[in-house]
Amino acid sequence: MSALAHVGQAGGGGPTDPAPAQERAGRSWLPYLLLLPGALWLFVFFVIPLLQLFTVSLQSQFPGYPGYYYRDVNFSNYLRALTDFAPQFGRSLLFAGLATFFAFCLAYPLAYAMAFKAGRWRNVMLIAVIAPFFTSFILRTVAWRQILADEGPVASTLNALHLLPGGHITETWAAVVAGLTYNFLPFMVLPIYASLERADHRVIEAGGDLYANGFTTFRTVTLPMSMPGVIAGTLLTFIPAAGDYVNADLLGADNTKMVGNVIESQFFRVLGGFPVAAALSFTLMALILAMVFVYVRRFGTEELL
Amino acid sequence: MARSSGFREAKGDLRLESVTKSFGDFTAVDDLDLVVPRGSFFALLGPSGCGKTTTLRMVAGLEQPSAGNIFIGETDLTGSRPYERPVNTVFQSYALFPHLTIRDNVAFGPKRRGDRNAMTLADETLQLVQVDHLASRKPAQLSGGQQQRVALARALVNRPEVLLLDEPLGALDLKLRRQLQVELKRIQTEVGLTFIHVTHDQEEAMTMADTVAVMNHGRIEQMGRPADMYDLPLTSFVANFVGRSNLGVGQVVDRDGDNLVAEVQGTKVKVPLARANAKDGTVMFGVRPEKVRVLRSAPEGGGDDVKGTVLDVSFTGVATEYLVRLPSGTVWSCYEQNLDVDPIDLRPGDDVWISWDPAHAFTVAADEAEARAAEEATA
Numbered sequence: 092m093s094a095l096a097h098v099g100q101a102g103g104g105g106p107t108d109p110a111p112a113q114e115r116a117g118r119s120w121l122p123y124l125l126l127l128p129g130a131l132w133l134f135v136f137f138v139i140p141l142l143q144l145f146t147v148s149l150q151s152q153f154p155g156y157p158g159y160y161y162r163d164v165n166f167s168n169y170l171r172a173l174t175d176f177a178p179q180f181g182r183s184l185l186f187a188g189l190a191t192f193f194a195f196c197l198a199y200p201l202a203y204a205m206a207f208k209a210g211r212w213r214n215v216m217l218i219a220v221i222a223p224f225f226t227s228f229i230l231r232t233v234a235w236r237q238i239l240a241d242e243g244p245v246a247s248t249l250n251a252l253h254l255l256p257g258g259h260i261t262e263t264w265a266a267v268v269a270g271l272t273y274n275f276l277p278f279m280v281l282p283i284y285a286s287l288e289r290a291d292h293r294v295i296e297a298g299g300d301l302y303a304n305g306f307t308t309f310r311t312v313t314l315p316m317s318m319p320g321v322i323a324g325t326l327l328t329f330i331p332a333a334g335d336y337v338n339a340d341l342l343g344a345d346n347t348k349m350v351g352n353v354i355e356s357q358f359f360r361v362l363g364g365f366p367v368a369a370a371l372s373f374t375l376m377a378l379i380l381a382m383v384f385v386y387v388r389r390f391g392t393e394e395l396l
Numbered sequence: 397m398a399r400s401s402g403f404r405e406a407k408g409d410l411r412l413e414s415v416t417k418s419f420g421d422f423t424a425v426d427d428l429d430l431v432v433p434r435g436s437f438f439a440l441l442g443p444s445g446c447g448k449t450t451t452l453r454m455v456a457g458l459e460q461p462s463a464g465n466i467f468i469g470e471t472d473l474t475g476s477r478p479y480e481r482p483v484n485t486v487f488q489s490y491a492l493f494p495h496l497t498i499r500d501n502v503a504f505g506p507k508r509r510g511d512r513n514a515m516t517l518a519d520e521t522l523q524l525v526q527v528d529h530l531a532s533r534k535p536a537q538l539s540g541g542q543q544q545r546v547a548l549a550r551a552l553v554n555r556p557e558v559l560l561l562d563e564p565l566g567a568l569d570l571k572l573r574r575q576l577q578v579e580l581k582r583i584q585t586e587v588g589l590t591f592i593h594v595t596h597d598q599e600e601a602m603t604m605a606d607t608v609a610v611m612n613h614g615r616i617e618q619m620g621r622p623a624d625m626y627d628l629p630l631t632s633f634v635a636n637f638v639g640r641s642n643l644g645v646g647q648v649v650d651r652d653g654d655n656l657v658a659e660v661q662g663t664k665v666k667v668p669l670a671r672a673n674a675k676d677g678t679v680m681f682g683v684r685p686e687k688v689r690v691l692r693s694a695p696e697g698g699g700d701d702v703k704g705t706v707l708d709v710s711f712t713g714v715a716t717e718y719l720v721r722l723p724s725g726t727v728w729s730c731y732e733q734n735l736d737v738d739p740i741d742l743r744p745g746d747d748v749w750i751s752w753d754p755a756h757a758f759t760v761a762a763d764e765a766e767a768r769a770a771e772e773a774t775a
Contacts, residue, residue: 293491296458299478300485301550302403302508311504315495 096120148369157363168370176353176371180378183349186264187333190271191279194328195321197272198279202320203313205280206287220280228274229337235270236261236341262344270338278327286320287313322390330379400480402480402510409434410455410558410590415464416613417450424450426614428464431470432558432592432607437584439605440595443637443773448594455592456485468557479508484551485560489567490543492535498522498546499531499640506556507567521553522546524583541572548580552587561593565600581632597773598638602626610634612766630673632680632763636770639680642728645762648676655754661724665700666754680767687756688730690718690742691749701751704728706744718742720750 148168150160173180205216223231239245239260248257262264294316298308336351343349354371357364399600410432416426425447432438440448453459455466457478463669465474473481484505493501499518506514522528525545527538544564551559564580565573581604584591595601601608602622609619610633618625618634629635646660655666660681669682674680695701704720707727715731722728730750742748 254529291489291491293489294493296478297485297487297491297493297550300456300458300483300505301505301554302479303504304402304477304479307508312493316493318495 144369144372146345147365148373150366152363152366160363160366164229168366169374171367172291172370172374176350179348179350179353180375182264182334182347183351183375184382186268186339186347186349187329187335189268190275190332191325191329193268193272194276194279195325198276198283198324199321202280202284202287205284206290217284217376220277220284222386223277229341232274232337232341235273239266239342253332261342262347264343264347266342267339267349270342271332271335274335275328275332276337279324282323283317283320283326286317286323290316318390322387326383326386330332330383333379402477404471404473404476404480404482406468406471406473406482407434408467408471408555408557410592412451412455413465413467415451415454415461415466417454418462423614425454426460427656428614428616430609430616430619433591434557434590435588436606437591437593437604439580439595439608440611441595441598441599441601441608441638442611443596443770446611448596448611448721449562450614451486451611452562452592452594455558456483456560457481458485482557483560484554484556486547486551486564488562488564490535490547492543492546493581494535494551497532497534498527498538498583501535501546502550502553505550505745509554517553518549521549524552524586525549525579526576540568541576544568544576548583552583552589552672554753555587556589558590558592561591563595564593566595566597573600580604596773602638608638612637612770626684628671628673629682630760632682632760632767633757633770635680635759635760636767637774640685640771640774641767642685642727642730642769643680643682644724644726645764646679646681646730648674648679650757656759658759661722661726663702663722663724664702665757667759668755671755671757672759674759674761678762680762680764681757681759683752683757685717685729686715686731686733688728688750688752690720690730690732691751692742692746694749695751699751699753700757701749703747703749706742706746706748708744709742718748721749722750 121147146162147160149162149164149166150168151163151165153159153161156175201216201220205213205220237243241250241259241261246255246260249260250258257263278324290313295308295313298312299305303311333349334351336349337356339347339349339352340355350371354368357368357371410430412428412430415425415428415430416423427587428447428451430451440451442448450459454461457473457476457480460475466473467473468482473483488650492498497503499515499522502518502521503514506517509527511517518654519528519531522531525548527542527545528551530538530542530546544567546697548564561580565576568576577600580591580593580684593601593605598612605622607619608622608625610617610625612633618630622638625634626639629638629641632643635641644732646658646665648658649664650657651669652666654669656669656672656675658665658667658681665681689695690706691701694703702722704722706718707721708719710717711734713734715733718730718732720728720730728750728767
């Protein structure tokens, strides 16, 4: 409904004198009409599969017929999801949290430089940030796996210098977190850049004019003004990173598996794993929703809530 | 006494000594010398691109001069950062902190200076500018006029030695602008700070400021009390930028006692020597439109006069403006106050005489391009 209120506002910029009744009736349908294709699409390809998945998550197996299920209200799937796979859940949230933190540390200075210091290089930098999207993200992760492999240039050089404690770069949790950070970095950079670029330069100057030195101005003016971008960036990084399984699969080992990996293997590799996989998916979704809700409540701006 | 933050205490007149600011090949401010006495309301008036905002930003420390020095009293502020100067700015777009409440916006400066009474000071200042009832709102919830008052409060609360106003009323509608002009003047008198007001609106500059400096091409063309400047402009640019003038190029032909005699487009005119800023050769002669009288018949008396034809009559309420074409082809504008209730009986095409007291005439160095530029800038 708030989306509709928005449409109404955008259209109502002009004078508000009453239009002829007929025209008004016609116009009030317009927002719904415009929403219809997207709503239909989401209904068919999101809402229905989601409901389907939910029913699957409550199914039970036919005893003696592995791989066959019957409709049921069996919450033990959820219990299994939470007890058997707690380490993977913990890892998912931890890795996603770390990746979000590192991505923020890398992205903020980059976005700041692009918005304020890049001058004519700004567009080049923007393209450089977006360029990785031209290749599939699985291909890029495979490439990382080769670069970081034990026989690859990085690991062999570090090993020759005795600088790599475990002997490997891949198959470690650090490689998974690095992969996640790398893959979701643009989603952190772009919203922060957009909010910094939109910030009124005069407002930042006003900080200096009112006795705040460079760092204080950043802390009290620039950073708070870019918070909508920071929030959007952290959400866009954390949410997909928590559900990701490609990085853990390609760069990690058995002891770095995340929830995504478990869901994938329960769906495709374990006979009779469907209900548990569905329960895992729903649990992950609920966890992320709850965390995002608390996060946005705590740090959010009016623009997001 | 310097504090650890590098803040420089300074009291006294603001002084700019041979200040120049170049951006690449473009000289925005050209060898500017200026003294603004402490506690005065000073206006920098000029068309866009004349260097007035650059001058202001150099005083604020937001730009550094390419050459020259800026002093307050005996303290040289050249090279110091904005936060080290006892100077605050009211920005053109207000530049309020969007994420802070109005009270926090105003308390920002005092807080940075470690003032324990920041909040009390903020409330007092909001009261002074009459928006204390909005203290807990965010800037986006305020109207333009209210934001303007908050921006003023945010600068005033620091009691700076010099307060800079960068076209502060530019975004407001006429009625609100008038109201805030009066109020700004009241506040300035009340707090007694040096106000430097940058504007392209000559009426605004004249109504508010004690002293007006007209800037053009990075230099000050003329500086003085508004009434003096209006009465006797010293350049063709000022003649047309500060109010309007009827101007004509002519030759100085003679002296007659205390008067200069010039021939302007076939007519001999007199100008008091004291009012002649150009005394030899080719000069530009001028009279203000309201000093010219429009008559049905040839005047008798000591004034200068010319015969012409009415081209247009526009009634503006308080006055009526007549455009009169002179035999030379030049069009003069004449304002007649509507003092009597008689209906205006002049129509376009009527033959009239226009006449003026030579005591109101002036001459400036002939520069038609500048006169035209000034006219266009105020149009």
